[in-house]
Amino acid sequence: MAILSQEEAKRLIDKVLSYSRADEMKVELNGGRTGNIRFARNSVSTAGATNNLTVSVTAVLGKRIGTSDINEFDESSLEKAVRRAEEMARLAPENPEYMPMPGPQTYTSPKAFVETTASMKAPDRAKLAGASIKSIMASQLSGAGFLEDSATFNAIGNSKGLFGYHKSTNANFSLTIRTPDGTGSGYAAGDFNDVAKLKTGALTDIAIQKARASQKAVALEPGKYTVILEPLAAGELIQFMVRAMDARTADEGRSFLSKKGGGTRLGEKLLDERVTIYSDPADSQVPSSPFSGDGYPYEKVIWFDKGVVKNMSYSPYWAKQKGVKPLPEPSGFVMEGGTQSLADMIKGTEKGILVTRFWYTRWLDPQTLLYTGLTRDGTFYIDNGQIKHPIKNFRFNESPVIMLNNLEAIGIPERTRGCLVPPLRIRDFTFSSLSDAV
Amino acid sequence: MKRREFVKLSGMGFGATMLPAGLMAGNRISAEELLNPGPDVAFKKRMADVALNASKSKGATYADVRIGRYLRQYLFTRENKVQNIVNSESYGIGIRVIANGTWGFASTNTMSPESIAECAAMAVDMAKANAEIQREPVVLAPQKGVGEKTWKTPIKKNAFEIPVKEKIDLLMEVNGAALKNGASFVTSNLFFVNEQKYFASTDGSYIDQDVHRMWPTFTVSAVNRQTGRFKSRDALSAPIGMGYEYLSDNPAEKIVIPNGPTVYRYAYNMIEDATAAALQAKEKLSAKSVPAGKYDMLLDPSNLGLTIHESVGHPLELDRVLGYEANLAGTSFATMEKLQSKNFQYGSKIVNLVADKIQPNTMGLVGYDDEGVPCKKWDLVRNGILVNFQATRDQVHLLGETESQGCSFAESWDSVQFQRMPNVSLQPSEGKYSIHDMIKDTEKGIYILGRGSSSIDQQRYNFQFSGQLFYEIKDGKLVGMLDDVAYQSNTQEFWNSCARICDKDDYRLFGTFFDGKGQPGQASAVSHGCPTTRFNGVNVINTGRKI
Numbered sequence: 010m011a012i013l014s015q016e017e018a019k020r021l022i023d024k025v026l027s028y029s030r031a032d033e034m035k036v037e038l039n040g041g042r043t044g045n046i047r048f049a050r051n052s053v054s055t056a057g058a059t060n061n062l063t064v065s066v067t068a069v070l071g072k073r074i075g076t077s078d079i080n081e082f083d084e085s086s087l088e089k090a091v092r093r094a095e096e097m098a099r100l101a102p103e104n105p106e107y108m109p110m111p112g113p114q115t116y117t118s119p120k121a122f123v124e125t126t127a128s129m130k131a132p133d134r135a136k137l138a139g140a141s142i143k144s145i146m147a148s149q150l151s152g153a154g155f156l157e158d159s160a161t162f163n164a165i166g167n168s169k170g171l172f173g174y175h176k177s178t179n180a181n182f183s184l185t186i187r188t189p190d191g192t193g194s195g196y197a198a199g200d201f202n203d204v205a206k207l208k209t210g211a212l213t214d215i216a217i218q219k220a221r222a223s224q225k226a227v228a229l230e231p232g233k234y235t236v237i238l239e240p241l242a243a244g245e246l247i248q249f250m251v252r253a254m255d256a257r258t259a260d261e262g263r264s265f266l267s268k269k270g271g272g273t274r275l276g277e278k279l280l281d282e283r284v285t286i287y288s289d290p291a292d293s294q295v296p297s298s299p300f301s302g303d304g305y306p307y308e309k310v311i312w313f314d315k316g317v318v319k320n321m322s323y324s325p326y327w328a329k330q331k332g333v334k335p336l337p338e339p340s341g342f343v344m345e346g347g348t349q350s351l352a353d354m355i356k357g358t359e360k361g362i363l364v365t366r367f368w369y370t371r372w373l374d375p376q377t378l379l380y381t382g383l384t385r386d387g388t389f390y391i392d393n394g395q396i397k398h399p400i401k402n403f404r405f406n407e408s409p410v411i412m413l414n415n416l417e418a419i420g421i422p423e424r425t426r427g428c429l430v431p432p433l434r435i436r437d438f439t440f441s442s443l444s445d446a447v
Numbered sequence: 448m449k450r451r452e453f454v455k456l457s458g459m460g461f462g463a464t465m466l467p468a469g470l471m472a473g474n475r476i477s478a479e480e481l482l483n484p485g486p487d488v489a490f491k492k493r494m495a496d497v498a499l500n501a502s503k504s505k506g507a508t509y510a511d512v513r514i515g516r517y518l519r520q521y522l523f524t525r526e527n528k529v530q531n532i533v534n535s536e537s538y539g540i541g542i543r544v545i546a547n548g549t550w551g552f553a554s555t556n557t558m559s560p561e562s563i564a565e566c567a568a569m570a571v572d573m574a575k576a577n578a579e580i581q582r583e584p585v586v587l588a589p590q591k592g593v594g595e596k597t598w599k600t601p602i603k604k605n606a607f608e609i610p611v612k613e614k615i616d617l618l619m620e621v622n623g624a625a626l627k628n629g630a631s632f633v634t635s636n637l638f639f640v641n642e643q644k645y646f647a648s649t650d651g652s653y654i655d656q657d658v659h660r661m662w663p664t665f666t667v668s669a670v671n672r673q674t675g676r677f678k679s680r681d682a683l684s685a686p687i688g689m690g691y692e693y694l695s696d697n698p699a700e701k702i703v704i705p706n707g708p709t710v711y712r713y714a715y716n717m718i719e720d721a722t723a724a725a726l727q728a729k730e731k732l733s734a735k736s737v738p739a740g741k742y743d744m745l746l747d748p749s750n751l752g753l754t755i756h757e758s759v760g761h762p763l764e765l766d767r768v769l770g771y772e773a774n775l776a777g778t779s780f781a782t783m784e785k786l787q788s789k790n791f792q793y794g795s796k797i798v799n800l801v802a803d804k805i806q807p808n809t810m811g812l813v814g815y816d817d818e819g820v821p822c823k824k825w826d827l828v829r830n831g832i833l834v835n836f837q838a839t840r841d842q843v844h845l846l847g848e849t850e851s852q853g854c855s856f857a858e859s860w861d862s863v864q865f866q867r868m869p870n871v872s873l874q875p876s877e878g879k880y881s882i883h884d885m886i887k888d889t890e891k892g893i894y895i896l897g898r899g900s901s902s903i904d905q906q907r908y909n910f911q912f913s914g915q916l917f918y919e920i921k922d923g924k925l926v927g928m929l930d931d932v933a934y935q936s937n938t939q940e941f942w943n944s945c946a947r948i949c950d951k952d953d954y955r956l957f958g959t960f961f962d963g964k965g966q967p968g969q970a971s972a973v974s975h976g977c978p979t980t981r982f983n984g985v986n987v988i989n990t991g992r993k994i
Contacts, residue, residue: 047966048580049769049772049774050769052580052583053549054771055550055863057862059861093475093477097477097534101529102529104530105528131573153771153774155774155775187770194773262672263632265994269675271672368777369902371902372900373900374931374991376677381933383904385904404909408992441935442911444908445909446907
């Protein structure tokens with residue numbers, strides 16, 4: 010059984026800890042199942058399923074650390090994993106930055122596990138994919154999609170009495186629909202803990218509509234434009250900024266948060282005052298694990314408050330150097346939004362470009378967080394509050410920091426890739442060249 | 448080790464965001480266990496037969512089995528500290544079947560006859576369930592069974608036999624050399640992989656392969672606190688299909704560019720490169736910001752390799768051309784009609800690009816692919832004209848052919864095999880023509896080395912690449928470093944602007960361990976060879992911004 014209950018996980022972790030001869034020991038359990046189905050050219054192409062449970066043991070001898078993993082659970086295998094971790098610790102060089110493990114912690118209880126998702130089987134997936142294919146074929150278009158569901162748990166315990174347990178489910182669906190003449194392409198995606206909230210039919214309709222509407226796109230000159238970024242596009246750029254909040258890198262002078270002459274930009278107003286970004290494992294829409302890999306609790310943390318850099322993440326070692334509390338980096342984020350729908354935002358735009366999603370976004374300069382990438386699967390010109398016509402795809406060269414200083418409007422946040430992100434209207438967004446790709 | 452931890456430790460934070468999630472799969476084991484030979488061939492054959500027989504008895508018309516044992520060792524250091532040493536093993540069996548004309552796949556890490564038979568039944572059940580929404584039955588190109596075969600990467604020194612201490616000492620020396628020469632920070636890493644792959648199929652093949660790959664690399668950063676600027680330079684090494692012998696000093700495998708860097712062929716001096724990297728990272732801090740415009744670009748293999756990967760390797764994958772990757776990586780501008788026209792000018796007449804899975808020292812070098820097809824070399828672009836794609840057994844009939852090109856690969860035993868690119872390389876020019884000659888022949892150009900930012904659209908037309916080192920060329924000489932350089936082009940325009948290619952003495956390999964593709968995502972390892980090559984009149988943009 011790949012998903013253990015909290016009690017079973019605690020018993021197993023305690024048993025592994027009882028074999029320890031190390032100064033400190035940490036035990037992590039990760040288990041679960043995943044299932045997927047993939048289709049293309051309106052027919053199933055591949056499918057698969059996994060089921061696994063792993064125990065990971067970290068032994069510490071002084072400042073020497075060793076880790077071993079195993080996925081066999083008889084007593085001798087578990088003891089072997091412990092001895093192996095201790096042996097690796099004995100062989101490892103001392104880590105001068107090693108920080109003692111934390112003792113018991115208090116964690117929140119995110120509601121991330123939904124039984125309906127957990128019990129999904131191959132015929133359920135085939136049915137959902139089949140319905141989407143049927144709808145695409147009825148529209149005489151060609152579709153490629155991917156559905157994946159998972160039910161997982163993780164648990165952590167250490168020789169200092171710490172214990173944490175979390176289980177979650179997830180269901181993702183994405184699809185790209187192309188017109189037979191190759192001139193139109195539309196995309197839609199959704200992900201939820203509860204598969205019942207994943208409206209594959211509605212997503213298929215959106216992708217169909219975008220594919221048709223994007224046919225025979227017109228070329229616009231590259232340059233600076235007002236854009237409306239749908240949540241998928243906005244979230245892709247903002248996540249790079251949220252992932253770069255590490256205090257040590259900033260203190261070392263090699264981050265967008267480093268200050269000229271030394272120090273960091275903590276406390277500075279770096280973004281438009283309407284930008285507030287936080288992470289919260291207990292958020293009802295995007296719940297996530299309440300503890301980090303070393304057992305520190307994830308709590309609600311505001312990273313940007315009304316545009317001001319409010320927090321940076323601190324590893325236990327760097328926190329001690331700086332005399333602050335360790336603060337793990339977030340795994341997801343929530344950006345506060347406004348009250349406008351995407352349709353309202355389009356209506357309120359005199360001239361601009363609507364972007365469905367970005368593709369192949371890669372860094373150019375870690376100092377300015379400059380990124381490049383392309384628009385894809387539905388890029389449209391807005392004139393006088395209305396979508397006028399599809400346009401050819403653009404390459405952008407832009408930084409989320411610059412972008413969030415050029416903010417004109419914020420819409421209602423939506424869940425995308427485990428985060429909550431609003432659609433954004435941005436002025437002077439830099440498109441550097443044109444692409445003929447559809 | 449979790450993917451995020453790996454990315455952080457390896458210093459690949461910005462460049463490796465597309466690493467597939469399964470990359471770090473495996474159980475951590477002691478270093479000594481990496482030398483354990485693992486199960487013998489007779490056992491693997493017995494287990495494979497259990498799977499094949501169980502599949503057939505459940506109704507499969509075809510089945511193949513991959514028993515994989517994947518050994519990996521990763522060493523991570525930072526300045527004078529060892530951050531982590533990871534030895535991992537992943538072992539199990541993947542069973543792929545065709546039943547009711549549809550693929551099914553299942554895998555297990557429990558290597559008992561009962562568990563394997565159950566796994567085979569699960570694969571057949573999955574195929575039958577999915578047959579309900581299958582439109583056309585799978586068509587497999589015939590493949591004669593090859594009987595019992597073995598194949599091994601021709602290495603001279605097995606990296607797993609080198610003591611961990613020796614490897615750590617090397618990395619500490621690398622870091623010391625960088626710091627002594629002015630680096631503010633340095634991370635260095637060694638990656639070693641041994642894939643023990645056993646393949647069997649109902650065609651009558653039983654193939655045992657032992658594949659070795661490695662990658663020594665580092666990142667050096669220089670920080671100027673006063674100006675608040677920082678610059679980095681990554682190693683100019685190549686991930687490579689060699690043993691530990693790659694990490695040696697051999698002057699014959701070195702090319703020294705006057706007023707420029709030193710580059711390496713099949714012997715890499717990591718300490719020497721780290722010393723140069725520290726000096727060059729400092730030099731980058733005061734390099735001139737490039738004026739945007741058209742330049743003749745001299746691209747070193749350490750840079751052009753990635754451009755070949757993205758603008759030739761990927762667009763010529765038949766699954767993309769057909770639309771199987773449309774939902775993730777996209778389709779391709781290189782359509783079937785363009786191939787069939789037999790006159791699609793992919794590049795200028797001097798451009799010859801080959802696919803080659805039997806090229807020595809490459810990351811994609813194997814004897815047989817993951818469908819048991821013997822590997823080979825073939826042309827993709829000949830004298831500038833598009834002449835072929837890359838395909839697997841279930842695709843070649845769509846090309847009107849009956850023989851697979853051997854492009855099937857799976858990241859691990861628990862992932863399903865599908866079409867992955869072979870080594871794709873640009874052929875050197877005939878006659879003598881060195882990088883020195885090329886610099887001399889260039890009036891206004893930029894010489895780029897190393898892998899930098901890269902991005903290309905979903906049909907592989909519009910791309911933008913950067914690099915690690917940018918040297919300005921004026922009137923036949925390198926005159927200093929440039930900064931903020933990225934080149935933008937369209938694949939067909941770019942390859943048609945190819946004006947000169949150096950000779951075979953300058954031919955070197957670029958490679959990647961982490962080419963991501965598919966849903967769920969899988970990584971594959973591949974090399975791209977080429978000599979230094981000049982492309983005339985390429986558009987260069989200035990990427991400098993302020994926040």
